[in-house]
Amino acid sequence: DAGVTQSPTHLIKTRGQQVTLRCSPISGHKSVSWYQQVLGQGPQFIFQYYEKEERGRGNFPDRFSARQFPNYSSELNVNALLLGDSALYLCASSGPGQTNSPLHFGNGTRLTVT
Amino acid sequence: DQQVKQNSPSLSVQEGRISILNCDYTNSMFDYFLWYKKYPAEGPTFLISISSIKDKNEDGRFTVFLNKSAKHLSLHIVPSQPGDSAVYFCAASSLAGNQFYFGTGTSLTVIP
Structure with a gap:
């Protein structure tokens, strides 16, 4: 079975630009979460989506948004990029319920903002 | 405020010996805990x-x-x-919660 897939794997953007990151969950998983990991830190929660609805949001500015599609795939959008947005963005799926199950991560998208 | 802490950034252990990685948390509402292993250029892999x-x-x-x-x-x-050499993260959540809080990781090196 395929794991969580994320695209693209690497991305270089300029300050002020916008970026869209994509994620496909493990088949049967209805919950998708997004995490940001900067060097030397653990992953930080950005969003959780379950059954296409936002179920949680971390301490990130409104420049960050996401959505989940009917096939449970998800996109993370970041507007007006700042240098500090440079990080590894991890998508994770879990299931079958919304809670009480471990997160399964993709390999991430490495975003560099110059 | 770091609710999950891994106070040892690194650990070295001889092959065949026991590795012990530690994690502390501050939020008494946490009741579900995970451990992950992470290799470079890969996402975290769920362990237990x-x-x-x-x-x-x-x-x-x-x-x-x-x-x-x-x-x-x-x-x-x-x-x-030796294949256990990686960065290990602990994570915590409340069972009804929608987010996990991660520690900063411990880099384990197993020496052959």
Whole structure:
């Protein structure tokens, strides 16, 4: 079975630009979460989506948004990029319920903002 | 405010010996805990979990211990193998919660 897939794997953007990151969950998983990991830190929660609805949001500015599609795939959008947005963005799926199950991560998208 | 802490940034262990990785948390509402292993250029890989109704969970060479009164958990790897060399993260959540809080990781090196 395929794991969580994320695209693209690497991305270089300029300050002020916008970026869209994509994620496909493990088949049967209805919950998708997004995490940001900067060097030397653990992953930080950005969003959780379950059954296409936002179920949680971390301490990130409104420049960050996401959505989940009917096939449970998800996109993370970041507007007006700042240098500090440079990080590894991890998508994770879990299931079958919304809670009480471990997160399964993709390999991430490495975003560099110059 | 770091609610999950891994105070040892690194650990070196001889092959065949036991590796013990530690994790502390501050939020008494946490009742579901996970351990992950991360290799460079890969996402974290789920290893083992434990809920607060247990104080121990085993899966092969991996055992997680939970001490709720001390708000402390540990991961034991026995015997350690060179392929275990990676960064290990602990994570915590409340069972009804929608987010996990991660520690900063411990880099384990298993020396052949």
